[in-house]
Amino acid sequence: MLRYRQQMIFITHDIDNVQAQNNVLKVFSLERKYNVVSTWFFVPKMKIDYEIIDLLVDNGNEIGVHGYNHRVILPFLKKHEIEKKLKEAIKILARYKPIGFRAPMFVRTEPLLDVVKKLFKYDSSFSKNNSFKNPFILPNGLIEIPINVSCDANLYTKGYNHMEILKIYKKEITDGSILVTHPTPYFHSNPFYEILLKFLKGNKFGLLKDLLED
Numbered sequence: 001m002l003r004y005r006q007q008m009i010f011i012t013h014d015i016d017n018v019q020a021q022n023n024v025l026k027v028f029s030l031e032r033k034y035n036v037v038s039t040w041f042f043v044p045k046m047k048i049d050y051e052i053i054d055l056l057v058d059n060g061n062e063i064g065v066h067g068y069n070h071r072v073i074l075p076f077l078k079k080h081e082i083e084k085k086l087k088e089a090i091k092i093l094a095r096y097k098p099i100g101f102r103a104p105m106f107v108r109t110e111p112l113l114d115v116v117k118k119l120f121k122y123d124s125s126f127s128k129n130n131s132f133k134n135p136f137i138l139p140n141g142l143i144e145i146p147i148n149v150s151c152d153a154n155l156y157t158k159g160y161n162h163m164e165i166l167k168i169y170k171k172e173i174t175d176g177s178i179l180v181t182h183p184t185p186y187f188h189s190n191p192f193y194e195i196l197l198k199f200l201k202g203n204k205f206g207l208l209k210d211l212l213e214d
Contacts, residue, residue, distance in 0.1 A: 008204045008206040009206070010205070012064075012179065013180070013181050014041050015041065015066065018047055024040070024183060036205045037060045037061050037205055039100065040061060042093060043069060044067075045092070064100035064102060064208070075111070078111070082112055100124060101119075103125040106125050108125045113138060117140050122211075123138070123144050125144075132146040145178060147178050148178050152165060152181050170199055
């Protein structure tokens with residue numbers, strides 16, 4: 001079910017709102033410059049720009065579902081309510097055939113993961129704080145692909161600046177790393193991301209779906 005490729009790096013992006021969506025093309029242009037493909041988790045219940053997502057997919061990127069909206073109430077709803085909302089989320093992004101899910105703010109419950117198991121092929125809602133490094137199988141049979149590099153948003157919240165975060169990334173990122181970024185305007189207020197991509201140049205990059213057996 002899993003084929004963990006430690007010789008690759010897996011970059012993911014959480015598109016939480018329209019503001020972040022408006023910054024996607026900047027991120028995409030940089031990644032294309034450095035021959036990077038990545039996995040993009042979109043919050044469906046916002047004004048989706050399908051032209052942007054079409055461009056991502058046409059250039060070999062993967063699209064996943066990032067909750068329903070970006071509120072943390074979803075995991076705490078009744079199971080049938082969770083399923084209803086996630087089916088609607090999938091319908092909004094159906095043209096991209098999403099098979100991966102990430103919970104907003106990484107908040108998850110057993111009922112949520114049971115529904116994710118039913119509707120998706122994998123989950124990626126475990127952050128580095130959960131101390132999991134490699135993909136694994138949850139007790140309900142769901143494939144979990146955890147983030148194993150510090151989350152940029154968490155580091156920003158703790159007061160780290162761009163260059164401090166860059167140092168942390170350079171220390172933590174190695175073969176098999178799975179990282180998440182949030183492409184907000186602040187994220188691109190300086191050359192931080194391009195410096196990171198230059199540092200990673202020469203590595204092979206994969207999509208999260210590449211970790212699944214055919």
